[in-house]
Structures are given as structure tokens and as C-alpha cells.
Amino acid sequence: MKKILFAASEGVPFIKTGGLADVVGSLPKCIDKQYFDVRVVIPKYACIRQEMKDKMRYVNHFYMDFNWTSVYVGIFEAEEEGVHYYFIDNEYYFSGGKVYSDDPKWEIERYAFFSKAALSMLPTVNFQPDIIHCHDWQTGLIPVYMKERFRGGDFYSRMKSVITIHNLKFQGKWDTKTVRSITGLSDYFFTPDKLEAYKDANLLKGGIVYADAVTTVSSTYAEEIKTPFYGEGLDGLLRARKGDLRGIVNGIDYTDFNPESDKQIVNPYNAVNFRKEKVKNKRALQQELGLRQDDKKMMIGIVSRLTDQKGFDLIAYIMDELCQDDVQLVILGTGEERYENMFRHFDWKYNDKVSANIYYSDPLSHKIYASCDAFLMPSLFEPCGLSQLMALRYGTIPIVRETGGLKDTVEPYNEYESTGTGFSFTNYNAHEMLNAIRYAEHIYYDKKREWNKMVDRAMAADFSWHVSAAKYQEMYDWLTG
Known part of the structure; x- marks a missing residue:
């Protein structure tokens, strides 16, 4: 059985701000359980509804070197519709009344922490994925860290990574010096063929460079982003990776969206009537x-x-x-x-x-x-x-x-x-x-x-x-x- 870990900044039914959460919540349920063990890791935000927090169990905690200090990482877990969820807990990074803030530097620090913690927790929860499936720029550092500090030793050596681009407009950019300090990555990683783009550090770019495969959410968009108009400054890189880039269209949950059983509409109907x-x-x-x-x-x-x-x-x-x-x-x-x-x-x-x-x-x-x-x-x-x-x-x-x-x-x-x-x-x-x-x-x-x-x-x-x-x-x- 192949083991897959989804890593994302949000997922239904725990926390949602947009379509990304629907993908992370719906796709693992539909992957064939006979051949794949799919689990999900997301942050444990303070703004998750209490009824969803009540489903979580404390697993363990440890301390991790991050941003020049030793930082607490708590691990919680929950089971939802047959899918196993892990939650990374740290009040400093994930408190507050909403999921995202308007401060790009703070966002980069929070999700750099999440990316490193998601990899560090794996031996603790005794889950060794064959593939880590990363979603959007918030998890772009996972493929980078996998090729850097998590490279040695048997536990991580055979893991592969995929990054899915849900919207290329959002890339996680900030000045190189600050990002180098936060992530602890060496100068080697901040060159134009790796994380640097137009003098800034770019987390999504890092994910695209270092992931073993790149996907996006429709085949036409996969073609479009290789052109300057849609490429948001990364079209050259996406052309270079075209052999590893594929488009897979998202779906919708046919139980939630069903005119025959929808409780929110006045009169149910179907394709016949x-x-x-x-x-x-x-x-x-x-x-x-x-x-x-x-x-x-x-x-x-x-x-x-x-x-x-x-x-x-x-x-x-x-x-x-x-x-x-x-x-x-x-x-x-x-x-x-x-x-x-x-x-x-x-x-x-x-x-x-x-x-x-x-x-x-x-x-x-x-x-x-x-x-x-x-x-x-x-x-x-x-x-x-x-x-x-x-x-x-x-x-x-x-x-x-x-x-x-x-x-x-x-x-x-x-x-x-x-x-x-x-x-x-x-x-x-x-x-x-x-x-x-x-x-x-x-x-x-x-x-x-x-x-x-x-x-x-x-x-x-x-x-x-x-x-x-x-x-x-x-x-x-x-x-x-």
C-alpha cells in the first residue's frame, strides 16, 4: 500500500477560506483506500470551530530548531469520513481570529514553520509517506527541506514530493536576506535557478524547482501558465519543467451538490423531471x-x-x-x-x-x-x-x-x-x-x-x-x- 501525505494551509471540514480547502477535504476521501493510505496535515488554528476542535486528540509534542531558537511543536490528530488528519499546534504562529494575515513576512515565517514541522513530526507519528503532496506556496518549502536537511538517513531518503498550483498569482515572496534567516537555508538555495526570483525569495518557486512532479488544476491552465501572460513571472521555469507538469481538473462533492437531495433549495428535481x-x-x-x-x-x-x-x-x-x-x-x-x-x-x-x-x-x-x-x-x-x-x-x-x-x-x-x-x-x-x-x-x-x-x-x-x-x-x- 502506498502512503500519501497531503500538506496544506486549510482543509474542509476543519477550516476553509476558499476552494483549496474543498480540494484538500474532498480528494483524499475519493482515493482508493485499497491501494493508498492518504492522510492530511494542516495547522491547528485557534479560529477552528470548537466542535471540530473537540474531535482532535493530543498525540505528542517536541521542540524544533527554527528561526534561531527552539520552538514548541504540538501534534494532534482526528479521523473524519475515513481520512486521518494531523494538526500542527503552536499558539504563537496559529492564534488569531482568522486564517491568513495581511503581513507577507509573517505569513512566510508561519508557513516555513509549518513546512518544517510537518516533516519533523513524521517519525513521531510513525508515518513514512512515499509521497508528500504539497498545495500552493504555503507548503512550497517542503520539497526544498526534503532535498536539504531531511535528505540524510533512511527515514526520508526515498520520499517523493508533488506540488499543486491552485492559483499561480500567490507565490509567497519576500526579501532574500529575511527568508534565508527565517528558513535557515544556506546561500546555495538563493540563486536564480532555485528560490530567488527577481531579487526576492519565492517559496512557490522553490516548491516548483524541487518537487518531483508539478500539477495544476486544469489541463488548459497547465498550458496557459507556460506563457508570459498567465505565467506570473514563472513561465520560464514552468516551460523548463513541462515534462513533469500536468493539469488535473478539480471536482465537486456530488453529495453536497445534488439537486435531488439538496436541503437548501425549495423544490428538489433531477435529470428526468x-x-x-x-x-x-x-x-x-x-x-x-x-x-x-x-x-x-x-x-x-x-x-x-x-x-x-x-x-x-x-x-x-x-x-x-x-x-x-x-x-x-x-x-x-x-x-x-x-x-x-x-x-x-x-x-x-x-x-x-x-x-x-x-x-x-x-x-x-x-x-x-x-x-x-x-x-x-x-x-x-x-x-x-x-x-x-x-x-x-x-x-x-x-x-x-x-x-x-x-x-x-x-x-x-x-x-x-x-x-x-x-x-x-x-x-x-x-x-x-x-x-x-x-x-x-x-x-x-x-x-x-x-x-x-x-x-x-x-x-x-x-x-x-x-x-x-x-x-x-x-x-x-x-x-x-
């Missing part, structure tokens, strides 16, 4: 949000962070034009003030057509996926994206820009062959997006049978974690073969 039953959710949402009640009106949903990355500059540009069309728009999310205010303005101006919900609510997000006819996601870049997968699952047709995971998961509609699960546009251009939305409106209003067949195909698409898990297993076998 959606023609009659799905519309009852729309009716209820129109009533709840004060929109004009009309079963036949096309409703477009948006659930997102309101930022440039998600394409809201395009939406702002054509919003007045779009509001002249025979559609309703339901927006849920928070973000940049100008976009929050833009949606509030259009909600005021077109009150029976636009509903701007500038906050976040999990129940309302489920209602939007279940009630809307289409889902708009025009991202500038999107490593994987989960919202379009949820929309497909609920038979809500995605309208997306062809980038990253959106391109890999939404098949554009072809009216001549009657294929496709959504609508897409190629260039980052507001009127190209508007044309895609209007083409969707045309099919919705004038070719309803074609639209319903598209819903059939969307609901039949399988983006559950089991599909992705099989690809990760293949990689683990290749790496340890």
Missing part, C-alpha cells in the same frame, strides 16, 4: 428577491468574488445594454467596492430585473444554482473554477470565457450537431461576451427543445471527485513506479 420541477425554484426565488414573477423569463445567475479576475470589468461595460434584454439577473457576492456599487445601482435602476445581494450566503448560492436558467462566468483567468461545475450539476447552463478550467469543463453549444453543455467566447472583450449571452437568450426563447437537451447533457456530465482521484492515483503510481 427538471422540465416540470426546476422552474418551481425560479418562482420561489423571484418571490424571495422581489423580482417580477414570470416562469418564462430567462434568469441569469452570478455567484462570485466581485473582482477584475472574474471579469466584472466586462460586465460593468455592457450592464446597461444587457438590462434592455428580456432577462433577469441575480448577483451574489462581495469584493471590490466599485463592482458592489455598480450592482447596487442597477438593482435600484431596474428593480424588477436585477437583484444585487452584496454579501455571501451558502443557502442563497444553492438557490441560485437551482433556480437560474444560465450562469455567467467571464473570467480573465480561472485555474479551475468550481461554480461552473455546480451550475452544470444543477442544469443551469454556463456562459463562460474560454480560459483555464472553464475551457476544459464547458463544451460550447453547436446547433448544427446538437452538442455542448454551455456557451463560451474566446477574447476578453465585453461585446464578445454580450454576443454569447444573446446567443444563449436566442436558444432559450426560440429553441426551447434544444435548450432542454443541453440541460440533459449538462446534468449528465461527471465532474465528481472520483474522476479526478483516478488521475491523481495514476500520477502517484508513475512517481513511485
Whole structure:
């Protein structure tokens, strides 16, 4: 049996700030237990909910040399849905009311500590992984330390490492002198072919240089990040490592996101009865949000962070034009003030057509996926994206820009062959997006049978974690073969 350790800064159900936590919480459950023993290590944050802390058991503690002093490392463990979790405890590094701080130097120190502690704890808990699977820059030092101070001796000598890039924009950068002091790594590691990038130390770069394999969260994004536009300054390195780089699309939890058993929606439905039953959710949402009640009106949903990355500059540009069309728009999310205010303005101006919900609510997000006819996601870049997968699952047709995971998961509609699960546009251009939305409106209003067949195909698409898990297993076998 092969042993795998996931190392990450967050994981469901213990702590979550974003999509990374969903991956770390869902993927290990779906990997075949017959062949793999997958465990997870994350920090024991003070802000973890008490009911989750109550599930943890103290295992042991030790002291570790770190940042020129001897530091306490506590180890706790818990079992959750058949997956074994370890938690690294240190009040100095992991206290506070939220997971991340706004101080990049402090973040680097905390996660350097976590990376070293995660490796140091392994003999103590008697777990000797074949592969350590690291996620994002917070664990980028693990592959570096594995090739440095943990290299000697039998215990660590055969371990391999993988790093998964969830979003290349976040890299963990600070000045070289400070990072060298914090990590205890020698000058040898701070050169342009190792951890140094543009005069700074870069933890994600270190992970990419030293890991035995590199993955990212969709095959298109794996290609895109080898280009200057998407490469965030690391495209040269990613081209150099292209033989070890692969893209595996994320999945979603098909038990959490299931229109047939979803407790958060008004009227459950499935792929067989959606023609009659799905519309009852729309009716209820129109009533709840004060929109004009009309079963036949096309409703477009948006659930997102309101930022440039998600394409809201395009939406702002054509919003007045779009509001002249025979559609309703339901927006849920928070973000940049100008976009929050833009949606509030259009909600005021077109009150029976636009509903701007500038906050976040999990129940309302489920209602939007279940009630809307289409889902708009025009991202500038999107490593994987989960919202379009949820929309497909609920038979809500995605309208997306062809980038990253959106391109890999939404098949554009072809009216001549009657294929496709959504609508897409190629260039980052507001009127190209508007044309895609209007083409969707045309099919919705004038070719309803074609639209319903598209819903059939969307609901039949399988983006559950089991599909992705099989690809990760293949990689683990290749790496340890």
C-alpha cells in the first residue's frame, strides 16, 4: 500500500477560506483506500470551530530548531469520513481570529514553520509517506527541506514530493536576506535557478524547482501558465519543467451538490423531471428577491468574488445594454467596492430585473444554482473554477470565457450537431461576451427543445471527485513506479 501525505494551509471540514480547502477535504476521501493510505496535515488554528476542535486528540509534542531558537511543536490528530488528519499546534504562529494575515513576512515565517514541522513530526507519528503532496506556496518549502536537511538517513531518503498550483498569482515572496534567516537555508538555495526570483525569495518557486512532479488544476491552465501572460513571472521555469507538469481538473462533492437531495433549495428535481420541477425554484426565488414573477423569463445567475479576475470589468461595460434584454439577473457576492456599487445601482435602476445581494450566503448560492436558467462566468483567468461545475450539476447552463478550467469543463453549444453543455467566447472583450449571452437568450426563447437537451447533457456530465482521484492515483503510481 502506498502512503500519501497531503500538506496544506486549510482543509474542509476543519477550516476553509476558499476552494483549496474543498480540494484538500474532498480528494483524499475519493482515493482508493485499497491501494493508498492518504492522510492530511494542516495547522491547528485557534479560529477552528470548537466542535471540530473537540474531535482532535493530543498525540505528542517536541521542540524544533527554527528561526534561531527552539520552538514548541504540538501534534494532534482526528479521523473524519475515513481520512486521518494531523494538526500542527503552536499558539504563537496559529492564534488569531482568522486564517491568513495581511503581513507577507509573517505569513512566510508561519508557513516555513509549518513546512518544517510537518516533516519533523513524521517519525513521531510513525508515518513514512512515499509521497508528500504539497498545495500552493504555503507548503512550497517542503520539497526544498526534503532535498536539504531531511535528505540524510533512511527515514526520508526515498520520499517523493508533488506540488499543486491552485492559483499561480500567490507565490509567497519576500526579501532574500529575511527568508534565508527565517528558513535557515544556506546561500546555495538563493540563486536564480532555485528560490530567488527577481531579487526576492519565492517559496512557490522553490516548491516548483524541487518537487518531483508539478500539477495544476486544469489541463488548459497547465498550458496557459507556460506563457508570459498567465505565467506570473514563472513561465520560464514552468516551460523548463513541462515534462513533469500536468493539469488535473478539480471536482465537486456530488453529495453536497445534488439537486435531488439538496436541503437548501425549495423544490428538489433531477435529470428526468427538471422540465416540470426546476422552474418551481425560479418562482420561489423571484418571490424571495422581489423580482417580477414570470416562469418564462430567462434568469441569469452570478455567484462570485466581485473582482477584475472574474471579469466584472466586462460586465460593468455592457450592464446597461444587457438590462434592455428580456432577462433577469441575480448577483451574489462581495469584493471590490466599485463592482458592489455598480450592482447596487442597477438593482435600484431596474428593480424588477436585477437583484444585487452584496454579501455571501451558502443557502442563497444553492438557490441560485437551482433556480437560474444560465450562469455567467467571464473570467480573465480561472485555474479551475468550481461554480461552473455546480451550475452544470444543477442544469443551469454556463456562459463562460474560454480560459483555464472553464475551457476544459464547458463544451460550447453547436446547433448544427446538437452538442455542448454551455456557451463560451474566446477574447476578453465585453461585446464578445454580450454576443454569447444573446446567443444563449436566442436558444432559450426560440429553441426551447434544444435548450432542454443541453440541460440533459449538462446534468449528465461527471465532474465528481472520483474522476479526478483516478488521475491523481495514476500520477502517484508513475512517481513511485
